[in-house]
Amino acid sequence: MQALVWAGAIVSLCGVFGLFYCVMRALRLRRAELSDEAMHAGLQRVVLINMAALGVSALGLMMVVMGIFLS
Template identity: 75%
Template sequence: MQALIWIGAFVSFAGIAGLGYCVFRAMKARRAGLSDDAMRAELQRVVVINMAALGVSALGLMMVVTGILLG
């Protein structure tokens, strides 16, 4: 079960890195001074990536907790 914990930690870290990427991309869009429509379109794409990254992070956390409970 030790492997499940480490794999889960890695998956969770990848999800957190994805969340950081979303923050970086949103700040980049904000600094670009886009029009309202372009900004809305960019942020809609960021929200999709954000939700996927949040799901990956939650999955990794579930793997860690499962590994701890089984170990």
């Protein structure tokens, strides 16, 4: 079950890196001084990636917890 814990930690870190990517992308969009429509479209894409990253991170944390419980 130790492999499940390590795999979950790696999956969770991938989700956290995805969250950092979302922050950086949103900051780049903000600095670009785009029109309202372009900003809205860009931020919708960031929100989609953000939700996926949160899901991946939560899945990784669940894997870690299951690995600890089963050990």
